[in-house]
Amino acid sequence: MSAPMPVCPPPHHEPAFGQVCARLRALQPDHPRVYAVAGMADRGRRRWWRLADGIREGRVELMYRRHVAEMASPEIAAEVVATALIHGVIGRVAALLVADGRAWDPGLENLWMHSDNDGGLDWAGLDDTTLRVVAGDRLAGSPGVVTLPCDRALYLWLAHRCEPALRLVQHTMFRCAGLSPRRYWALVGESVLGAANCVPELARTSSAAGSARGQGFVAALEERRLPVRRACLVR
Structure with missing residues (x-):
């Protein structure tokens, strides 16, 4: 009697967030953290800090002072720090949005930042890694995915979730570095x-x-009275 055929395990399907992170890392293979984010459940806390807590504890001011000591002018240092924070809040999720029409939650309470050896920011993290997609996306219905009815609904939700973090960073950069709201x-x-x-x-x-x-x-951000396009035009 022949031996029974071994039962093959079902194929492993990587969770949706893992697929998204792998895709974002692949955009810049030599610098995989440029666009990607991390799930904080899988990370230690070394060099990580929650955005809201870090701003309250003076981390942004410390970053700014370090950059001022190394750069030609305080104005350049302010823009470098602001750009890094903005990228962590909105630039990374914008990359996923424009590439694939998907987004994670960039809410203030959900965001973490990772400091590099020089005191700059080189990564961002999320407590809640749930993705939002639009009806018809192949990830719709997958675990860890919420489906919205249309692109506009996704833009409006994303602008609403970004706003508190963007405003807090703006006020902090004005207070500690004098960065004008228009430039921010x-x-x-x-x-x-x-x-x-x-x-x-x-x-x-x-x-x-x-x-x-x-x-x-951008239009959804403007609907929340965030002058992102107007500021670009009057620079």
């Missing part, structure tokens, strides 16, 4: 529109779709 919101707009211009090419997705998503997201 221009940097926010540049972060989104910059992603819309370059990420689709890196992701090998439609540049037209990426541009439309970027413009839709």
